[in-house]
Amino acid sequence: MPDRHSIAKSLIQQNQRLRRVSLMAALLISLGLAWSAPSIAQGNSSILNASYDVTRELFKDVNPVFVAEWKKKTGETLTINQSHGGSSKQARSVVDGLDAAVVTMNQASDIDILAEKGMVPASWNKAFPNNSSPFYSTMVFLTRKGNPKKIASWEDLGKADLKIIIPNPKTSGNGRYSYLAAWGSVIKSGGNEAQARQLTERIFKNVPVLDGGGRGATTTFTQREIGDVLVTFENEVQLIKQEFGDNFDVVYPKISILAESPVAVVDKVVDKLGNRKQATAYLQFLYSEAGQEIIAKHYLRPRSELAAKKYAANFKPVSLFTIEDVFGGWKQIQKKFFDDGAEFDKIYQSKK
Numbered sequence: 001m002p003d004r005h006s007i008a009k010s011l012i013q014q015n016q017r018l019r020r021v022s023l024m025a026a027l028l029i030s031l032g033l034a035w036s037a038p039s040i041a042q043g044n045s046s047i048l049n050a051s052y053d054v055t056r057e058l059f060k061d062v063n064p065v066f067v068a069e070w071k072k073k074t075g076e077t078l079t080i081n082q083s084h085g086g087s088s089k090q091a092r093s094v095v096d097g098l099d100a101a102v103v104t105m106n107q108a109s110d111i112d113i114l115a116e117k118g119m120v121p122a123s124w125n126k127a128f129p130n131n132s133s134p135f136y137s138t139m140v141f142l143t144r145k146g147n148p149k150k151i152a153s154w155e156d157l158g159k160a161d162l163k164i165i166i167p168n169p170k171t172s173g174n175g176r177y178s179y180l181a182a183w184g185s186v187i188k189s190g191g192n193e194a195q196a197r198q199l200t201e202r203i204f205k206n207v208p209v210l211d212g213g214g215r216g217a218t219t220t221f222t223q224r225e226i227g228d229v230l231v232t233f234e235n236e237v238q239l240i241k242q243e244f245g246d247n248f249d250v251v252y253p254k255i256s257i258l259a260e261s262p263v264a265v266v267d268k269v270v271d272k273l274g275n276r277k278q279a280t281a282y283l284q285f286l287y288s289e290a291g292q293e294i295i296a297k298h299y300l301r302p303r304s305e306l307a308a309k310k311y312a313a314n315f316k317p318v319s320l321f322t323i324e325d326v327f328g329g330w331k332q333i334q335k336k337f338f339d340d341g342a343e344f345d346k347i348y349q350s351k352k
Contacts, residue, residue, distance in 0.1 A: 045076055045077060045078055045079065045275075045278070046078065046079035046080070046081060046275070047078070047079075047080055047081070047101040047102060047275050047278050047279050047282060048080075048081045048082075048083060048098070048099055048100045048101055048102075049063075049080060049081070049082055049083070049100065049101070049102050049103075049104055049282070050083045050090045050091075050093065050094055050098060050100035050102070050103045050104075051082065051083065051084055051090065051103070051104040051105070052084065052085070052086065052087040052090060052104070052105055052106045052172075052173055052174075052213070052214070052261075053084055053085060053086060053087075053172070053174065053213040053214040053215035053216070054174070054214045054215060054218075054232070054233055054235065054236045054239075055084065055104065055261075056082070056084050056215070057239055057298060058235075058294070058295065058298045058300065059080075059082055059104075061294050061297070061298070062285070062286070062291060062294050062295075063080040063082075065285075065290060065291075065294065066078075066080070066281075066282055066285045066291075067079075067080060069285065069290070070278070070281065076278075078278055080282070083098065083100065084215070085212070085213055086167065086168070086171040086172035086173070086174075086212050086213030086214070087105045087106045087107055087110050087172060087173035087174075087176075087213075088107075088109075088110050088113075088170065088171050088172065088173065088176075089171045089172075089212060089213065090103070090105065090110070091103070091105065091110035091111070091113045091114060092113070094114060094119065094266060094269075095113060095114065095117050095119070099269050099272075099273065100266055100269060101265065101266060101269050101270050101273065101275050101276075101278070101279040101282075102263065102264065102265055102266065102279045102282060102283055103263065103264050103266060104261065104262075104263045104283075104286075105173065105261065105262055105263070106137075106173035106174070106177070106233075106259060106260075106261050107173040107176060107177070107259075107260075107262070107330065108125060108131070108260065108262050108323075108330050109330035109331075109333065109334055110173065111124055111125075111132075111262055111264050112330060112331070114264070114266065118268070119266050119267060119268040119269070120264045120265070120266055120267055120268075121267065124262075124264045125262060127264065127265070128263065128283060128284070128287065129287060129303065130260075130303050131260060131262060132262045132263055132264060133260035133261055133262045133263070133303075134261070134263060134283075134286035134287050134291070134292070134295065134302075134303060135261050135286070135292075135295045135300040135301055135302055135303065136258055136259055136260045136261060136300070136301050137233045137234045137235055137259045137261065137300055137301060138181075138233070138234050138256045138257060138258060138259055138301075138318060138320055139177050139178050139181045139231055139232070139233065139234070139253075139256050139257055139259065140231075140232070140233075140234050140237055140250055140251065140252050140253070140256065141157075141229050141230070141231055141250070141251040141252075141253065142221070142229065142230040142231075142232060142237045142240060142248050142249070142250060142251075143228065143229050143248060143249045143250075143251055144228065144229075144247075144248065144249075145246070145247050145248060145249060146249065147249045147251060148228075149161075149162060149228050149229065151228070151229050151251055152251060152253070153185075153253050153254065154181065154182045154185040154186075154199065154203075154253055154255070155185075155199065157182065157202075157203045157206065157229065157231070158199050158202030158203050158206070159202075159206075160202075160206075162206045162228050162229065163206060163207075163208050163226065163227045163228050163229075164203060164206045164207050164227060164228065164229050164230075164231060165207070165208075165209070165211075165217050165220050165221045165226065165227035165229070165230045165231070166178045166179075166203075166204070166207050166210075166217065166230075166231045167210065167211045167212065167213055167214055167216060167217040168210040168211065168212055169337075169338060169344055170338055170344065171212045171213065172211075172212060172213045172214055172217075173214075173259075174213065174214035174217065174232055174233060174236075175210070175214075175217075176338065177233075177257055177259045178231040178232075179200060179204075179337065179344065180257055180323070180326075180327065180333065180337075181253075181256050181257040182196075182199055182200050182203055183196040183197075183199070183200050183326075184196075184255075184257055184321050184326040184327070185199075185253065185255045185256070186199055187326050188255050188319075188321050188326065189255065197343070197347070200343075200347055201347045201350060204344075204347050204348055205350075208226060208227065209226065210348075214232055214233065214236060217230060217232065218230065218232065218236060218240060222240060222243075222244055222248075229251075233259065234299060234300075234301075234315075235298055235299035235300045237250045238250075238299040238314070239298075239299070252316050252318050253318070254318070254319060255318075255319050255320075255321065256318055256319070256320060256321075257320065257321060257322075257323070258320040258321065258322050258323075261300070263283050263286065264283075265279045265280055265283060266279075287303065287304075289304060289306060289307065292304035292306070292307040293307050293310070293311075295307070296308065296310065296311035296314065297311065299314050299315075301315055
């Protein structure tokens with residue numbers, strides 16, 4: 001049997017081993033905290049961009065270029081995720097908890113919704129140049145090849161023998177701009193409100209189905225082959241022609257609406273996730289010459305004079321009126337046209 005001296009020596013050695021293990025564990029924990037601290041300070045290395053339906057292809061090209069530039073500048077590998085849908089529907093998703101660090105919408109009213117909820121500042125449209133809109137577009141008509149119905153104007157869309165594809169103005173910026181462009185075309189041509197109401201009523205009586213967003217409307221027209229004409233953004237018709245070939249004609253009305261595409265950093269999200277720096281740089285990139293060139297290539301009208309001149313062939317001259325010019329602003333528009341029970345509901349319910 002071991003003597004008392006051997007037992008005591010063994011206990012001392014065990015205690016020393018336990019102390020070394022405890023010290024090592026403490027060291028590893030300390031190092032782990034030290035390693036994690038920079039990642040917390042640097043912020044989240046991913047951002048989510050909540051955008052509208054017809055920008056999928058645009059951001060597929062924008063994102064890798066920005067990621068490469070950010071990597072070169074900071075050494076950080078950044079991941080950009082996308083969410084797409086009807087512009088108004090996307091805004092509601094962000095309000096309901098979608099963790100979008102940035103929103104890139106097609107109408108200011110959708111970002112105003114976020115401002116009302118305290119998710120972006122009330123002055124969000126002053127955070128970046130040009131009303132925080134790095135590009136803009138307008139509404140045009142896509143017809144079947146040869147334009148068999150001879151459509152040339154907004155007034156023509158009110159003809160009784162037409163089927164017109166326009167997405168729901170209450171969920172889609174595409175549909176909202178289409179509605180406002182038709183109404184405003186009457187006013188800018190010298191007509192009155194009663195005449196504008198009559199035209200929009202005739203047009204929406206010709207709409208057989210209200211898709212939730214612009215891309216759904218495109219699918220209805222191109223793949224389901226429903227309708228004589230699709231009313232959509234200028235850039236969308238070009239993408240359709242590229243994808244489906246020369247089966248359609250593009251018609252520019254003489255008068256149309258200037259459709260700005262505003263952007264914003266979502267304060268509530270970036271403050272929670274720690275990715276404000278990355279989100280801000282991402283939106284700033286859209287204003288850079290590299291970003292503006294990508295935008296112009298996708299048939300979205302750039303703010304850069306250089307890019308606009310280089311890609312002038314992409315953009316047919318058209319007389320554009322602004323929201324403020326005809327309607328006063330988005331708050332007035334929402335109340336008058338798109339609130340429950342307002343003009344659009346009255347017009348659309350009258351067709352039933």
